[in-house]
Amino acid sequence: METEMQSSPSSPSEPPSFARTSAPSASPSVHKLESSSFSGLGTEAVKIAETGLSATERGRHVISKTEVLSGEAFVLLSLIAALELPTHPVSKLSCHTATFIMPSSAPTIKDIIVTPVAFHDPPLLNAVGVHEPFALRSIIEVVTDREENGKAIYGLGESYGDATHISRLQRAAERIKKSSIYDTNGIFRACAEVMGEDTSTGGDGMAGLVTTASATDKVFAAFEVACLDIQGKLAGVPVCDLLGGKVRDIVQYSAYLFYKWARHPGRDEEDEFGEALDPDSLVKQAKKMIDEYDFKAIKLKGGVFSPQQEVDAIKALREAYPNLPLRLDPNAAWSVETSKWVGKELEGIIEYLEDPADQIEGMAAVGKAVSMPLATNMAVVAFNHLPESIAQDAVQVVLSDHHFWGGLRKSQHLASICAVWNMRLSMHSNSHLGISLAAMTHLASATPNLDYACDTHWPWKRRDEDVVIDGALKWQKGGVVVPTAPGLGVELDRDRLAALHEQYKACGLTKRDDTTYMRKFQPGFSAAVPRF
Numbered sequence: 001m002e003t004e005m006q007s008s009p010s011s012p013s014e015p016p017s018f019a020r021t022s023a024p025s026a027s028p029s030v031h032k033l034e035s036s037s038f039s040g041l042g043t044e045a046v047k048i049a050e051t052g053l054s055a056t057e058r059g060r061h062v063i064s065k066t067e068v069l070s071g072e073a074f075v076l077l078s079l080i081a082a083l084e085l086p087t088h089p090v091s092k093l094s095c096h097t098a099t100f101i102m103p104s105s106a107p108t109i110k111d112i113i114v115t116p117v118a119f120h121d122p123p124l125l126n127a128v129g130v131h132e133p134f135a136l137r138s139i140i141e142v143v144t145d146r147e148e149n150g151k152a153i154y155g156l157g158e159s160y161g162d163a164t165h166i167s168r169l170q171r172a173a174e175r176i177k178k179s180s181i182y183d184t185n186g187i188f189r190a191c192a193e194v195m196g197e198d199t200s201t202g203g204d205g206m207a208g209l210v211t212t213a214s215a216t217d218k219v220f221a222a223f224e225v226a227c228l229d230i231q232g233k234l235a236g237v238p239v240c241d242l243l244g245g246k247v248r249d250i251v252q253y254s255a256y257l258f259y260k261w262a263r264h265p266g267r268d269e270e271d272e273f274g275e276a277l278d279p280d281s282l283v284k285q286a287k288k289m290i291d292e293y294d295f296k297a298i299k300l301k302g303g304v305f306s307p308q309q310e311v312d313a314i315k316a317l318r319e320a321y322p323n324l325p326l327r328l329d330p331n332a333a334w335s336v337e338t339s340k341w342v343g344k345e346l347e348g349i350i351e352y353l354e355d356p357a358d359q360i361e362g363m364a365a366v367g368k369a370v371s372m373p374l375a376t377n378m379a380v381v382a383f384n385h386l387p388e389s390i391a392q393d394a395v396q397v398v399l400s401d402h403h404f405w406g407g408l409r410k411s412q413h414l415a416s417i418c419a420v421w422n423m424r425l426s427m428h429s430n431s432h433l434g435i436s437l438a439a440m441t442h443l444a445s446a447t448p449n450l451d452y453a454c455d456t457h458w459p460w461k462r463r464d465e466d467v468v469i470d471g472a473l474k475w476q477k478g479g480v481v482v483p484t485a486p487g488l489g490v491e492l493d494r495d496r497l498a499a500l501h502e503q504y505k506a507c508g509l510t511k512r513d514d515t516t517y518m519r520k521f522q523p524g525f526s527a528a529v530p531r532f
Contacts, residue, residue: 106180106181106182106183107144107145107146107153107180107181107230107234108144108145108178108179108180108181109142109143109144109145109176109177109178109179109180109181110143110144110145110152110177110178111141111143111177112140112141112142112143112173112174112176112177112223113140113141113143114138114139114140114166114169114170114173115138115139115140115141115497115501116136116137116138116139116161116163116166116501116504117136117137117138117139117161117433117467117497117500117501117503117504118134118135118136118137118161118500118503118504118507118509119134119135119137119433119461119462119465119466119500119503120133120134120135120269120461120462120465121133121134121135121431121460122258122260122264122271122273122460123260123261123263123264123265124258124259124260124301124460125258125259125260125261125301125304126258126301126303126304126331126514127302127303127304127330127331127332127333127527127529127531128331128514128515128518128527129513129514129515129516129517129518129519129525129527130261130514130517130518131431131514131517132264132509132512132513132514132517133264133267133507134503134504134507134509135161135431135512136160136161136162136205136504136509136510136511136512137158137159137160137161137431137432137433137436138158138159138160138161138165138166138169138222139156139157139158139433139435139467139492139497140156140157140158140159140169140173140222140223140226141154141155141156141226141492142154142155142156142157142181142223142226142227142229142230144181144230146234153230153233153234154226154230155181155225155226155227155228155229155230155231155233155487155488156225156226156229156435156488156490156492157221157222157223157224157225157226157229157435157439158222158225158432158433158435158436158439158467159205159218159219159221159222159403160203160204160205160218160403160430160512161205161504161512162202162203162204162205162510162511162512163203163510163511164200164201164202164203164511165203165204165205165218165219167200167203168194168195168198168200168203168215168219169219169222171194171198172190172191172194172195172219172220172223173223175190175191175193175194176190176191176223181227181230181231182227182231184223184224184227184407184409187220187223187224187227188216188220188224188406191216191219191220191223192216192220194219195215195216195219198215202511203215203511204218205218205430205511205512214382214404214406216406217382217404217405217406217407217410218403218404220406220407221402221403221404221405221406221407221408221410222403224406224407224408224409225402225407225408225435225439225488228242228408228487228488229487229488230487231487232486232487232488233486233487234486235486236486237486238442238482238483238484238485238486238487238488238489239408239439239442239487239488239489240442240443240445240446240482243408243409243412243442243443243446244412244446245446246442246445246446246482247445247446247447247448248444248445248482249445249481249482250476250477250478250479250480250481250482251440251441251444251445251454251479251480251482252296252297252453252454252478252479253293253295253453253454253455253456253458253478253479253480254295254296254297254298254299254327254452254453254454254455254456255286255289255290255293255295255297255298255299255459256289256299256301256429256455256456256457256459256460257276257282257285257286257289257298257299257300257301257317258276258285258300258301258460259276259277259282259301259304259305260273260275260276260277261275261277262274262275265520265521271460272288273285273288273460277305278309278313279309279312279313279315279316279317280316282300282313282316282317283316283317283320286298286317286320286321287320289459290321292459293459293475293478294475294476294477294478295324295453295478296324296325296453296477296478296479297324297325297326297327297351297452297453297478298317298321298324298325298326298327299326299327299328299329299354299455300313300314300317300326300327300328300329301329301331302328302329302330302331302333303329303330303331303332303333303334303531303532306532307330307334307338307341307342307532310328310330310342311342311345311346314326314328314346314349314350315349318349325350325351325452325453326349326350326351327350327351327352327353327354327375327452328342328346328350328353328354329354329355329375330354330355330356331355331378332355332356332357332358332359332362332378332379332529332530333529333530333531333532334356334357334530334531334532335357335530335532336357336362336365336366338356338530338532339353339356339357339362339366339370340366340369340370342356343356343366343369343370343371343372344369344370346372347370347371347372350372351372351373351452352372352373352374352375352396352397352426352452353366353370353372353373353374353375354374354375354376354377354397354399355375355376355377355378355379356374357530358378358379358529358530359379360379360380360385360388360389360392360394360395361392361394362379363376363379363389363394363395364392364393364394367393367394367395367396373395373396373397373424374394374395374396374397375395375396375397375398375399375426376389376394376395376397376398376399377398377399377401377428379394379395380394380395380398381401381404381405382405383410383413383414383417386417386421390421390423395423396423396424397423397424397425397426397451397452398414398418398423398424398425398426399425399426399427399428399455400414400415400425400426400427400428400443401427401428401429401430402439402440402443403430403436408439408442408443411443411447412443412446412447415447415448415449415450418449419449424449424451424452425447425449425450425451425452426450426451426452426453426454426455427440427443427444427450427452427454427455428455429454429455429456429457430457431457431460431461432456432457432458433461433465433466433467433468434466434467434468434472434473434490435467435468435488435490437456437458437473437480438468438472438473438483438488438489438490439488440454440456441473441480441482441483442482442483442488445482453478453479464496465496465500466493466496467492467493467496467497467500468490468491468492468493469490469491469492469493470493472485472489472490472491473490514527515527
């Protein structure tokens with residue numbers, strides 16, 4: 001059953017709502033206001049205007065009239081201002097009518113469709129296990145009450161695909177129907193209300209790698225992106241313009257390398273990258289990605305093999321690509337002492353070391369002993385983590401991710417905080433599809449202090465498995481060209497959406513669980529940290 005978000009009583013400071021005199025339109029509507037409909041406000045306006053009082057005195061006069069409600073005072077002051085216009089001298093303006101422009105009512109949310117999808121994922125190894133055969137995502141369509149060319153205007157969002165998270169999205173979707181697509185504060189409050197009633201656990205969509213991010217922020221983020229997509233379409237501008245305008249035309253991404261098996265055990269298909277379990281095979285993996293995408297930076301997911309082997313891999317990559325920035329991310333798999341050793345081994349070789357040790361305290365201890373910046377998307381994943389991290393100088397680079405930081409605008413707020421405290425900014429990635437890539441690209445393009453190439457899992461996705469129509473997202477010089485079409489600049493490929501939804505229903509997965517999947521093949525595997 002559809003649940004409406006309860007509207008709060010009108011504040012006395014708000015102007016009264018007016019009945020429409022014309023059909024809804026995307027452009028402002030001209031309204032005729034009869035003075036009789038407003039308790040003689042038109043006549044009152046003329047009387048005050050004829051006194052010859054200054055604008056300030058007239059304002060005080062209106063405010064002092066206790067019998068005039070604040071909402072009516074707003075209209076009254078507007079009418080007085082209209083009377084001052086040279087083209088409308090008092091002697092020529094009817095005391096019974098006044099004409100002024102009011103914006104059309106905002107589009108509201110008519111429906112929200114949450115569609116879970118699954119797409120093939122290679123056996124990528126990490127500190128907590130190995131990726132399962134399918135990655136799960138949810139596609140969100142926010143449908144408005146406005147139409148263009150006979151079709152409803154809608155916006156797109158993308159989020160995690162765990163069953164618990166999808167249930168949260170669906171419950172929040174019911175609560176925010178009929179909301180204005182501009183009232184993202186109200187939508188956030190509704191999401192918070194839903195999560196306040198939530199008793200489920202899990203649903204982080206991150207295999208336990210990010211567990212303390214706000215569930216409310218994760219739910220809200222997908223709806224906010226969809227609302228901004230709609231706002232951009234209505235205004236005829238790309239989402240980056242709604243975020244302050246782009247500061248770069250191409251958003252750089254990094255070649256994201258993984259140790260991996262050649263194929264999923266028990267499955268015949270082998271992906272195009274093949275096996276990568278040693279430094280030489282990682283160099284080959286990097287070459288394949290760089291040859292195709294022209295990436296200008298390289299990241300290695302570590303925490304899989306011994307620290308010595310992963311140090312050797314980074315050194316092999318440095319030899320193969322002497323001019324490309326390198327970074328290493330073991331997902332907090334190392335002890336503080338191991339992290340210090342790795343940091344000293346890689347001095348002058350990597351641009352930053354990401355999450356070598358667990359928690360803010362561990363990162364701070366490592367930071368005191370190494371020279372390169374420490375980065376995180378595990379120790380600091382919410383705003384309330386920032387004060388302690390800053391106080392201890394635990395990290396110097398924060399990886400934003402609008403999917404769990406609460407959307408695009410909150411991610412910009414994070415960027416501002418980083419700028420104030422002289423912290424640098426990068427961007428985290430999870431397995432994703434084209435809607436997320438578009439949102440990431442718009443955000444990155446409008447974030448001046450984004451200092452590093454962003455992470456992306458894009459090369460690991462099969463080219464024919466996406467939910468957006470091909471061609472909107474163009475790769476060039478190691479990055480994605482910022483779309484210039486209104487909104488996110490991508491549209492749904494409904495046939496492929498349907499196919500990936502059927503794949504979701506058939507794959508048998510309801511959550512991401514890298515650890516349990518790994519234990520099928522290595523029963524004694526432990527994801528406890530530190531591993532090394």
